[in-house]
Amino acid sequence: MDDFTNPAELALGSLTSPVLVIIERNVLARTCILSILKREFAGFEIVEMPTTSGLHWLSGKDVRLVALNMEDRQITDPSIEDSLALIAECCPNAHVALLSNRDDDATAVAAMQRGVRGFFPISIPVGVAIAGLHLVLAGGVYRPLPIVEAPSLKAIAQDAGARERSGIHEGNGVTKILSDKTMVDLTPREQHVLAALELGLPNKLIAAKLNLSENTVKMHIQHIMRKCSAHNRTEAVLRWSGRFNGKDPHPRIP
Numbered sequence: 001m002d003d004f005t006n007p008a009e010l011a012l013g014s015l016t017s018p019v020l021v022i023i024e025r026n027v028l029a030r031t032c033i034l035s036i037l038k039r040e041f042a043g044f045e046i047v048e049m050p051t052t053s054g055l056h057w058l059s060g061k062d063v064r065l066v067a068l069n070m071e072d073r074q075i076t077d078p079s080i081e082d083s084l085a086l087i088a089e090c091c092p093n094a095h096v097a098l099l100s101n102r103d104d105d106a107t108a109v110a111a112m113q114r115g116v117r118g119f120f121p122i123s124i125p126v127g128v129a130i131a132g133l134h135l136v137l138a139g140g141v142y143r144p145l146p147i148v149e150a151p152s153l154k155a156i157a158q159d160a161g162a163r164e165r166s167g168i169h170e171g172n173g174v175t176k177i178l179s180d181k182t183m184v185d186l187t188p189r190e191q192h193v194l195a196a197l198e199l200g201l202p203n204k205l206i207a208a209k210l211n212l213s214e215n216t217v218k219m220h221i222q223h224i225m226r227k228c229s230a231h232n233r234t235e236a237v238l239r240w241s242g243r244f245n246g247k248d249p250h251p252r253i254p
Contacts, residue, residue, distance in 0.1 A: 017045040019058065020137075021066045021091070023083075024099075025050045029069070040130050052083045055090035063091040065137055067118075069099040075110040084114060095136050108143045118142040131208035135201075142205075186227060186240075193220040198237050 020041055024030040027050075034048045047058065052068070066087050070080050075098075087096055097118030098111050108119040118136040120129050121144060132142035186194065189210070196206040203221075207214045221233055230236035 017043070017062070019061045019063045020044045020046050021055070021058070021063060021094070022046070022048045023050070023052055023066065023068045024048070025069070025071075033067075036126065036130070041133075052086045052090075055086060058090060063094040065095045065097060065133070066091055067097040067099060067120075067133070072101045075107055075114065081114075084116075088115075095139075097133065097136055097142075103144065112141065112143065119144070125208075125211065127211075128208045131205045135205055144209075186224065190220050190224050190227075193217060194224055194237065194240060197221070197224075197233050 020037060022030065022033050022037065024033060030048050030050070034046060037044075037046050044064070045061075049055075055066075068080075068083055068087070070077075073080050075081075084096065087094065095117040096115065097120060098116050099120050099122060100107060100111075101122055103121035103123050111119045117140075118132055119142065120132060124132075124144060135142045192210055193206060196209060201209070203214050203217045206212070207217045210217070212220075221236075225231070225233065225236045228236040228239045230239050
């Protein structure tokens, strides 16, 4: 395989098909990614290249997304910053996704602050990555969800007792419940689903992220709503976070 897509092939390619670009220095990895993307994004022209220097050949193309592998490098690495700048210059209407050997939250946040719409650690499953790319192409933002341990019932009870002993009261002298989460017993999996709901992720992406079926995700959401005494998913998130004010937020029903 050539080191990058032949410019002549680009010139002869469809002038109307949207373009998805993968920039990966490793030939074997690039070949594997290209094969997957061609299967999953049949309506796109897939262009692959080892570096951003080939982006100039895409002038006039409808580039929708550029996926750049930053490998082990920091987001502040000059080579990454130069690559992001060149992508913005050559493909101003394209969303940018970064592949990274790093999976820390700080790197993901730094990427988002630079306008990146998708952050994909190479440790995530292929299905999750594909769902995330679809989300980015649809105008959304993808980054891995930090997995947190659910508090135990004992911890919840201790927290509630501490709040009561601290003397936090309403004006009528009744102890104030700062958040409905002290009253709700969610399983660890339900808390992971709820964390995804808080980010506004659709059921399909939640299922891919948590390695569940969409029907299982819907079941968890129904359980969460029942336990939170909520009429819909948004109200459940608001009740859990303590921001519910009694008004119907009119969210999407799962």
